[in-house]
Amino acid sequence: MALVGERRTIRGVAIALSVAIGCTFGGGSVPLLSKSGKPDAAIAASATADVVKPEIEYWRKAGDGTLYGPQLIAAGKLVTVASNGWINYLDGSGKSLKRLNAYTDLSAPAVNKQGQMYVAGKSARLYLYDSTGVGGQAALYYFTGKTENLQPSKTVIDGEGLPYFAYQNAILSLHKDGAKKVALLPKEVSVTAIEAAGKGVYAIGSNGVLYAVQGEAITWEAALQKPLMGAKLTADRRGGVVLVAPQAVAAYEADGTVRFSRELAAAAAGGWTEPVMATGPDSAETAVAAELSGNAIVAFRADTGAEAWRVSATGAGGFAPAALTLAPAAAAPAPAPGASAGVILAGARSGAVYAIDGYAGRVAYTYKGNAALPVSGIAALGGGRIAYASADKLIAAGPYRAVAVKYAAAAISLPLHARLLLTDKLKLSAPVAISYASGNPAVARIDEKGMITPVSVGSTNISVVVTTEGYKGELKLPIKVTAATLAHKTKHELKIVKVGNQSYSVQTLAIPKGMPVTVGLASRKVGVVQQLSGIAKSYNAEAAINATYFEAYGGIPEPYGTVITEGKVEHIGNTGTAIGFTWDGTVVMDTLRVKILGGTNGSYRSPNNWYAYFVNRTPVVGSTSAIMFTPKRGAKIGFAFGTAVTVRKGIVTKISKNTNADIPSDGYVLVYTGAEEKLADRFNVGTTVDYKVSMTNMAGQAISWSRVHTAVAAGPRLVTNGKLAVNPAPEGFSSPRILTDSATRSAILVKKDGSIVLATVGAATIKQWGQIMVALGAQQAMNLDGGASSGLYAQGEIITAPGRLISNALVFGNKLKW
Structure with a gap:
């Protein structure tokens, strides 16, 4: 049977409200695991599955009295308020940072986006504390007929960041300029429910009337029908309000018109908890509430009031009035890629905490009963971790999921002077963060990206540990460092190359495929210069050529092009063409951005x-x-x-x-x-x-350079797939020295067999230089910095001498010093 609410305008006009309470995050539904930790299709198919997972209790702390739900004030930091006036600021490990007393009974607090906490105390007092606990009484309110020493309602914060609370028949607020605002309901009326909106609040009076309040103004009111008595409130993103009552649900628009009202097929056991807004199927907003003395958790569509889903939290035994929390996207348990869901944390009277996938409408997992009394509120700490209050206890707990960490081999044998990217063949059963450690850095060291660098002959272990909160996994991988076995040989030749009617003397240096390579930085830093020979000797290189352009005419001699070394981006230029070297010796070339x-x-x-x-x-x-x-x-x-x-x-x-x-x-x-x-x-x-x-190319298309450990960008491109491909302007070049002039040039070319040739020439235009590359058998080729920077080094000798100190080079060698 449909219900109709009667709307009467008291004063003013209805004002459109906007709220942003609902929260979604990307990803698909949270994968369900059986108790064995393996995927369970039967569980995944059940909308009422109760999945119990392993649980870790991180810490437990006794409060100074009965606690309201903890509030998150900063990354990993919490504040708790006890009803007897004690306030405690804690870090993520439960250590008390600051403890203070308001010396009066307090109601449930609220924290704004700046980490400031508002909390109401006896006799219509409002307290304000910053994220470190500095503060105190911000306002004391007086109004006609006020009775002293009564307890106010919870505090709420509207979309404009203004605090509101109720005391007797008054709805009280504090504006940013410090002005105290009082909106009075009829004097015999007390407030039974209050909820923040985009501007102001919605409140239900003991007379069964719904009020919309902004500051001192009651913008509209509506008398509620009997089935809506005892309703709890939640505002939606449209600016309206959804009412969830034991026997009915209803919603009003921001201007007070009825959106819907409908009776429930069966009354909620004991009534409903305070609802939260989440995102349900088809991205529809839903008001989610749990039964106060039953096991049901239900989502009602905010547009029609119809049930979007209903789950049974088996064994819950009911929920505390303020037991539901919507986990922020950053704090929610890690979802599978592609999901769009709200995760609701629900504290049961059994002491368990249920994590509900609000999109799929199912229990994603359960914290299995650390609390002995009803959970009064929950804070999501991130990675599935939560902190929740139970009577005078604050408990931090969370699930963990087992992650399989596997490598392609049972052990690694790595010769000196060769590096290995561990992640190249490392497999994880879940997309988690990991850290690395070497059992003996004197034998082999490993950086935060997973690159192993041998140091001396010997054996040790490499540890791979899962670090994402809520997950566990580890691999100990034996590694043996052997003596160097590489024997790549370079070959220097002076070649006379004829292009058209002109001959060019070209210094060439052939580099076998797979010879170790890195970017040689002057004095191993970005932004200084050094002789080419000095750079080569610093890295113990057998071959070297100047690489990307740099500031050579005054100012700090920083590169112009992109530089990647040891798998890390060390400079971004985003012009020209780049050459990249992968872990298996393959060479790639593209317009890297x-x-x-x-x-x-x-x-x-x-x-x-x-x-x-x-x-x-x-x-x-x-x-x-x-x-x-x-x-x-x-x-x-x-x-x-x-x-x-x-x-x-x-x-x-x-x-x-x-x-x-x-x-x-x-x-x-x-x-x-x-x-x-x-x-x-x-x-x-x-x-x-x-x-x-x-990483993309010049056209904005994604390119797969994740396996590139070394790269430099210079350009322009000279040869593509064996054909002349000189077109400097689209790559970002405008100087005549590149476009038209003849100058000393350096280049790097790749042949069909994957081998490399480094080359310099005394004078050539870019087009002529490209034609020379084709004549030398280039499958791919690109220009490097030239002019006075052009230089070539081989086997301890300078073949082409740069006319200046240079910023960087490509260096090759069998025994490079990384």
């Missing part, structure tokens, strides 16, 4: 996302820039302006302005200047930071 896209606290979505469009490049004073500085830059960034964010081992350790920041050996520094400086606001000390490297 690189982007760095970052995230914080596990999320790459706004407002957690960030970016850097340069690496190790000094910004111009007064310019706008977003730059990453790595240890290859040196000990410091080299200038003192902008905002510097220092990251060590994936954690922000320092944020400083106008400082010549230190670059950590185990991290990097992000510097933002000009209009990009606002990006630095997305970081706080303690923030978890990660980034991805995107």
